[in-house]
Amino acid sequence: MPQFDAEMDRLPRGRHGLSPEFVARNQRERLITALILTLDEVGYQKTTVSLIGARAAVSKSDFYKHFRSKDECFLAAYEAAVERVRAVVLEACAGAGSVDWPGRVRAAIVALLELLAAEPPLAGILLAEGLRAGRDIHERYRSAIESFVPLLREGAPDPPGGEPAPPAIDEAVVGGIASLLGRRVAAGETASLTALAPDVLEFALAPHLGTEGARRIVSAG
Amino acid sequence: MSAARPQLSQDFVAAHKRRRMIDAMSELCAERGYEAAKIADVVRHAHVARKTLYDNFTGKEDLFLAAFDTALADAEVEIAAACAGLPPTAWEARTEAALRALLGFIAAHPAAARLALVEAPTAGPAAAARYDAAIDGFIARLRDAAPTAPGRPTTLEEALVGGTVWIMHRQVRRGDIAKAPALLPELTEFIVSPYRSVGKR
Numbered sequence: 572m573p574q575f576d577a578e579m580d581r582l583p584r585g586r587h588g589l590s591p592e593f594v595a596r597n598q599r600e601r602l603i604t605a606l607i608l609t610l611d612e613v614g615y616q617k618t619t620v621s622l623i624g625a626r627a628a629v630s631k632s633d634f635y636k637h638f639r640s641k642d643e644c645f646l647a648a649y650e651a652a653v654e655r656v657r658a659v660v661l662e663a664c665a666g667a668g669s670v671d672w673p674g675r676v677r678a679a680i681v682a683l684l685e686l687l688a689a690e691p692p693l694a695g696i697l698l699a700e701g702l703r704a705g706r707d708i709h710e711r712y713r714s715a716i717e718s719f720v721p722l723l724r725e726g727a728p729d730p731p732g733g734e735p736a737p738p739a740i741d742e743a744v745v746g747g748i749a750s751l752l753g754r755r756v757a758a759g760e761t762a763s764l765t766a767l768a769p770d771v772l773e774f775a776l777a778p779h780l781g782t783e784g785a786r787r788i789v790s791a792g
Numbered sequence: 793m794s795a796a797r798p799q800l801s802q803d804f805v806a807a808h809k810r811r812r813m814i815d816a817m818s819e820l821c822a823e824r825g826y827e828a829a830k831i832a833d834v835v836r837h838a839h840v841a842r843k844t845l846y847d848n849f850t851g852k853e854d855l856f857l858a859a860f861d862t863a864l865a866d867a868e869v870e871i872a873a874a875c876a877g878l879p880p881t882a883w884e885a886r887t888e889a890a891l892r893a894l895l896g897f898i899a900a901h902p903a904a905a906r907l908a909l910v911e912a913p914t915a916g917p918a919a920a921a922r923y924d925a926a927i928d929g930f931i932a933r934l935r936d937a938a939p940t941a942p943g944r945p946t947t948l949e950e951a952l953v954g955g956t957v958w959i960m961h962r963q964v965r966r967g968d969i970a971k972a973p974a975l976l977p978e979l980t981e982f983i984v985s986p987y988r989s990v991g992k993r
Binding site for chain 1: 954962986
């Protein structure tokens with residue numbers, strides 16, 4: 572999975588003896604990375620097949636071997652970005668393994684914010700520019716965000732007072748976090764996302780632990 | 793010989809036609825999405841001449857924005873009416889009343905709700921900006937209305953409004969419009985409970 576920072580690797584020119592399959596995979600990855608980087612620089616409207624191809628050092632005709640349109644490339648790029656984030660968050664949860672639920676949630680949130688802050692183009696496509704690219708992408712965004720709800724809910728204790736937190740509330744929490752982060756990314760504050768970790772953690776824990784309980788955990792960390 | 797028709801004021805007729813065009817836009821967007829909604833279909837649904845549409849609006853986007861503004865304004869009327877009888881200090885009751893009004897509006901006007909919540913973010917940059925501004929407005933209102941206390945995360949209102957809008961979007965998107973009012977207890981609790989705490993962080 573490529574990292575979405577500004578440098579890209581290129582295949583050597585001319586005959587290189589690499590299999591067509593390798594070249595194709597490499598090209599596809601480079602196009603996806605190029606889209607994400609270009610999007611971050613000029614926004615959705617101005618991200619063209621020409622710019623993407625130029626950035627990826629892939630000809631236009633080769634672009635169209637991989638994708639029917641800019642939007643199809645966009646969808647693939649979006650999926651790749653979601654997978655990257657999911658992998659990092661799952662790894663953080665697994666790494667926190669034997670720790671209790673608040674510990675796992677904290678690990679996931681810190682890993683998420685650190686990743687986004689370190690790779691602004693990734694944050695941009697997922698949470699800001701990606702939202703303006705049309706309904707298909709918006710649908711992907713919605714289902715990507717929703718896919719994190721079971722991660723939040725798993726092992727969550729019932730709130731003080733007995734009644735289990737309704738599933739809708741965990742959806743509201745995940746949706747609310749996505750919305751908050753998206754606003755900050757759109758405002759150009761991606762690099763300082765990690766500073767939001769205490770707020771985000773309190774917001775995520777409160778429906779299950781109560782606000783008092785959530786704050787105790789956040790201060791202890 | 794037919795009876796003479798009562799003369800409606802020109803303003804009334806014009807406003808009525810404008811309303812029909814806005815409603816037609818909402819219905820069509822709800823059915824097929826903003827991209828697929830065509831001016832030809834709007835004028836047919838609204839029973840107006842094409843010229844009438846272009847006398848009132850510069851084009852599809854302009855009409856969409858007007859429909860968005862109208863949906864928001866209509867919802868505001870419901871919210872204001874619901875809060876009218878309540879003391880300004882009764883924050884939890886006012887929040888519940890406002891949410892009840894909003895959820896009731898969604899149930900009663902699903903096309904308008906869909907236009908504002910589902911279509912607007914992806915109906916072009918102007919619509920997205922309008923949507924963002926509306927969200928900003930709700931965040932500011934929540935911040936003003938909610939009880940102040942030290943230790944509150946500064947991001948709380950952004951997250952609460954974002955989460956509430958997320959749930960409403962989900963409800964509208966799924967077409968579970970009639971069940972929207974059933975969300976009231978959960979959403980009210982979601983919004984008011986963070987403000988009940990007494991401890992500092």
